[in-house]
Amino acid sequence: MLAEAATPEVSPVSFREAFSVSTEEECPAVTGARCSGCRLRPVCLWSGLSEAAERELGSLAFAHRRLKLGQALYRSGEPFQAIYLVRSGFIKTVVLLEDGREQVTGLYMPGETLGMDGIASARHASDAIALEDGDVCVVPYDRLEALSREASAVQRHLHRLFSKEIVREQRMMLLLGSMRAEERVAAFLLNLSERFTALGFSPSEFVLRMTREEIGSLLGMKLETVSRIFSRFHKDRLIEIEGKHVRIVSSAGLRRIIGH
Amino acid sequence: MLAEAATPEVSPVSFREAFSVSTEEECPAVTGARCSGCRLRPVCLWSGLSEAAERELGSLAFAHRRLKLGQALYRSGEPFQAIYLVRSGFIKTVVLLEDGREQVTGLYMPGETLGMDGIASARHASDAIALEDGDVCVVPYDRLEALSREASAVQRHLHRLFSKEIVREQRMMLLLGSMRAEERVAAFLLNLSERFTALGFSPSEFVLRMTREEIGSLLGMKLETVSRIFSRFHKDRLIEIEGKHVRIVSSAGLRRIIGH
DNA sequence: ACTCGTTCTTGACCCACGTCAAGTGCCCGT
DNA sequence: ACGGGCACTTGACGTGGGTCAAGAACGAGT
Numbered sequence: 001m002l003a004e005a006a007t008p009e010v011s012p013v014s015f016r017e018a019f020s021v022s023t024e025e026e027c028p029a030v031t032g033a034r035c036s037g038c039r040l041r042p043v044c045l046w047s048g049l050s051e052a053a054e055r056e057l058g059s060l061a062f063a064h065r066r067l068k069l070g071q072a073l074y075r076s077g078e079p080f081q082a083i084y085l086v087r088s089g090f091i092k093t094v095v096l097l098e099d100g101r102e103q104v105t106g107l108y109m110p111g112e113t114l115g116m117d118g119i120a121s122a123r124h125a126s127d128a129i130a131l132e133d134g135d136v137c138v139v140p141y142d143r144l145e146a147l148s149r150e151a152s153a154v155q156r157h158l159h160r161l162f163s164k165e166i167v168r169e170q171r172m173m174l175l176l177g178s179m180r181a182e183e184r185v186a187a188f189l190l191n192l193s194e195r196f197t198a199l200g201f202s203p204s205e206f207v208l209r210m211t212r213e214e215i216g217s218l219l220g221m222k223l224e225t226v227s228r229i230f231s232r233f234h235k236d237r238l239i240e241i242e243g244k245h246v247r248i249v250s251s252a253g254l255r256r257i258i259g260h
Numbered sequence: 261m262l263a264e265a266a267t268p269e270v271s272p273v274s275f276r277e278a279f280s281v282s283t284e285e286e287c288p289a290v291t292g293a294r295c296s297g298c299r300l301r302p303v304c305l306w307s308g309l310s311e312a313a314e315r316e317l318g319s320l321a322f323a324h325r326r327l328k329l330g331q332a333l334y335r336s337g338e339p340f341q342a343i344y345l346v347r348s349g350f351i352k353t354v355v356l357l358e359d360g361r362e363q364v365t366g367l368y369m370p371g372e373t374l375g376m377d378g379i380a381s382a383r384h385a386s387d388a389i390a391l392e393d394g395d396v397c398v399v400p401y402d403r404l405e406a407l408s409r410e411a412s413a414v415q416r417h418l419h420r421l422f423s424k425e426i427v428r429e430q431r432m433m434l435l436l437g438s439m440r441a442e443e444r445v446a447a448f449l450l451n452l453s454e455r456f457t458a459l460g461f462s463p464s465e466f467v468l469r470m471t472r473e474e475i476g477s478l479l480g481m482k483l484e485t486v487s488r489i490f491s492r493f494h495k496d497r498l499i500e501i502e503g504k505h506v507r508i509v510s511s512a513g514l515r516r517i518i519g520h
Numbered sequence: 521a522c523t524c525g526t527t528c529t530t531g532a533c534c535c536a537c538g539t540c541a542a543g544t545g546c547c548c549g550t
Numbered sequence: 551a552c553g554g555g556c557a558c559t560t561g562a563c564g565t566g567g568g569t570c571a572a573g574a575a576c577g578a579g580t
Contacts, residue, residue: 177480
């Protein structure tokens with residue numbers, strides 16, 4: 001049933017096409033690539049640069065790093081050296097309790113930045129794991145510090161990035177501390193919808209890159225509860241769902257759920 | 261029973277004495293005060309400055325602002341202008357849901373910094389409310405940006421501050437998403453103990469500045485649950501508690517609770 | 521000292537979500 | 551095409567913590 005409905009209203013190209021890993025020529029695994037031609041420009045760290053500042057800084061170029069599904073970008077305790085801009089693929093961050101329990105603390109999509117948790121102690125405080133094959137832009141922190149001192153546009157952008165992460169985590173705390181399971185799932189779906197929209201894709205139809213267990217961990221509930229709530233939303237004609245493929249049928253309905 | 265046991269092993273002066281609001285002479289309400297004489301130096305934003313950098317920057321001085329119990333330092337939606345260093349008193353930050361539900365997202369003690377959530381959108385994303393009379397050091401953000409560009413020690417310190425806040429919130433997400441109520445309360449008490457210790461006070465005996473309801477909101481549970489768990493910990497000889505006065509009898513026992 | 525309002529404690533009950541378990545289907549490698 | 555292992559769904563049941571309610575203790579103001 002979802003198959004028929006799958007004709008995209010908004011996105012003419014699939015997400016995978018648009019944000020697939022670049023060919024070796026335009027994106028070598030280790031050597032840098034000019035920022036000027038980058039398709040992530042509009043969402044990138046450097047997008048705040050005035051042309052003047054950009055000229056002054058010359059040819060920005062950073063190494064890329066490819067990641068395969070399940071591979072770690074960094075792990076908790078590893079020395080902190082760089083922050084990362086997701087170019088393609090999805091990445092989750094996870095913090096662990098000694099006894100093995102884990103909490104997914106973030107889900108990062110192309111254009112989003114992660115790794116800032118490492119600055120405080122010079123070691124990463126979480127694991128970052130690729131949810132599918134993809135690649136990231138590696139921004140060495142010492143270089144970023146220097147740039148940030150030279151160009152106030154970079155500084156402003158970087159500070160905004162920090163602050164955004166703080167605000168995001170505040171919202172997650174609100175979600176985890178004050179909302180019921182059903183509300184959390186609704187908020188999660190609406191949030192994904194917004195972020196896909198920002199990337200130029202359909203607000204109503206997308207593919208979850210996480211398992212039910214990972215979603216549950218992010219939202220502070222068990223995988224069975226996630227599954228049951230997806231089923232209930234489907235029954236109530238708020239969404240259509242087949243495995244990881246979701247279509248939001250009534251975003252208003254989802255919003256109504258959060259309002260109680 | 262707590263009264264007899266109250267003789268401080270570690271702190272010779274009471275918290276209130278040491279961190280009370282300064283007299284008007286040394287701490288005027290609006291005009292600045294030199295940082296050089298400040299009693300918060302060891303924990304302050306500027307403590308990372310080398311002597312050279314400090315001389316270069318000349319006489320740092322920032323306005324102070326007094327707060328009475330219940331008063332807001334800033335409110336969600338207000339234009340962002342400064343970040344704040346707590347000088348005395350405790351401050352909570354709160355984020356609200358439209359329907360009135362609220363989540364306490366942070367508890368800030370003297371020496372700690374808050375307000376960074378406002379940078380992203382130029383408006384504060386939470387309310388900051390004084391839990392008792394106290395005062396804060398007002399650090400205008402534009403001035404901080406400039407200082408951060410001029411002195412890399414300030415920059416490094418500021419970035420670490422951002423990062424610490426991100427890590428703190430990650431831990432709160434772990435607490436809210438993966439721990440049972442009993443574990444959350446144990447973790448909360450141990451965390452307070454650590455922070456009081458860092459300020460030079462007894463690790464085992466302190467006064468909660470929040471109501472059971474506020475603690476519950478911070479930890480994602482109802483006030484009755486907080487109360488019941490305090491009572492249970494008391495019965496199990498892990499703590500002694502009388503109203504807001506807590507004494508940790510067995511920190512090892514509390515730690516054991518978190519380990520399951 | 522007295523009063524009113526807020527905060528805290530405790531009990532009884534209930535429900536949202538976790539746990540356990542069985543069964544299905546999908547994906548991946550051979 | 552086949553087999554094995556994950557991922558997912560769904561049901562039955564248990565329980566941690568929420569809800570409701572009553573009373574006690576505290577504290578600020580008069």
